[in-house]
Amino acid sequence: MAYIVVTNDDGVDAPGICMLAQAMKAFGDVQVIAPAVNQSASGHKKTLFTDIPFKHTQLADGTPAMAIHGSPADCIAVAALGAIRWAPDLVVSGINRGANMGQDITYSGTVTAALEASIHGVPAIAFSLDQHDANHPTHYQEAARVAHAIVKNILGRKLPPFTILNVNIPPVNQVKGIRLTRQGLREYLDELEKTDSVYRIVGDPPGGRLDEEGTDLWAVANGYVSITPLHLDMTAHQFMADVANWDLSV
Numbered sequence: 001m002a003y004i005v006v007t008n009d010d011g012v013d014a015p016g017i018c019m020l021a022q023a024m025k026a027f028g029d030v031q032v033i034a035p036a037v038n039q040s041a042s043g044h045k046k047t048l049f050t051d052i053p054f055k056h057t058q059l060a061d062g063t064p065a066m067a068i069h070g071s072p073a074d075c076i077a078v079a080a081l082g083a084i085r086w087a088p089d090l091v092v093s094g095i096n097r098g099a100n101m102g103q104d105i106t107y108s109g110t111v112t113a114a115l116e117a118s119i120h121g122v123p124a125i126a127f128s129l130d131q132h133d134a135n136h137p138t139h140y141q142e143a144a145r146v147a148h149a150i151v152k153n154i155l156g157r158k159l160p161p162f163t164i165l166n167v168n169i170p171p172v173n174q175v176k177g178i179r180l181t182r183q184g185l186r187e188y189l190d191e192l193e194k195t196d197s198v199y200r201i202v203g204d205p206p207g208g209r210l211d212e213e214g215t216d217l218w219a220v221a222n223g224y225v226s227i228t229p230l231h232l233d234m235t236a237h238q239f240m241a242d243v244a245n246w247d248l249s250v
């Protein structure tokens with residue numbers, strides 16, 4: 001019997017987390033700890049020296065859950081510090097409403113919750129569905145089947161330190177298969193709205209380079225699930241030799 005912690009960034013009332021929690025119950029005990037309200041694009045935010053209110057609540061299907069007034073990473077941080085039974089065999093995050101590919105990953109609360117788990121030494125997987133208007137459980141049925149199949153394979157495996165798996169699922173009734181991918185290139189279509197005292201970042205959902213074979217964007221555009229291993233070490237290793245030649249002195 002495995003023990004799996006489930007979180008997300010769309011909030012405890014989102015349909016994706018309910019479908020993911022249901023899929024994970026096949027493997028053993030499930031504990032849900034998730035933001036009380038939508039925290040999409042909150043990044044790897046950590047709430048320090050400030051109150052983090054919480055309450056005991058339920059998912060749409062009655063599954064007990066803890067709702068945290070903080071970021072997705074806060075949910076995992078307080079979990080690891082004693083808010084719930086710890087450590088689990090696996091942390092899963094999602095199923096997010098919308099893909100998290102390319103440069104999305106540093107904005108994504110779905111991904112950063114998984115990264116927070118890796119900081120605490122627990123294997124973690126982020127699941128996202130490439131469908132922004134998904135708001136009904138049926139939209140997530142295939143994604144939940146995919147999550148079940150991947151977790152079935154990965155439970156019991158070890159991930160290297162500070163490494164997670166980022167899974168993106170195309171918006172189709174039946175995926176063609178799965179591709180091991182690298183991070184692709186997003187192109188954002190953001191626009192600025194302005195009134196006398198307020199800015200808003202609006203615009204169409206992001207696009208990106210769909211033609212670069214082997215990337216997350218390419219796989220999902222072609223009907224495949226993408227699985228990208230991510231590492232928290234953001235050092236630009238290939239660039240270090242150049243900087244070493246800059247003869248820096250202070």
Ligand SMILES: [Mn+2]
Pocket residue numbers: 009010039040041096097098110
């Ligand atoms: Mn989200």
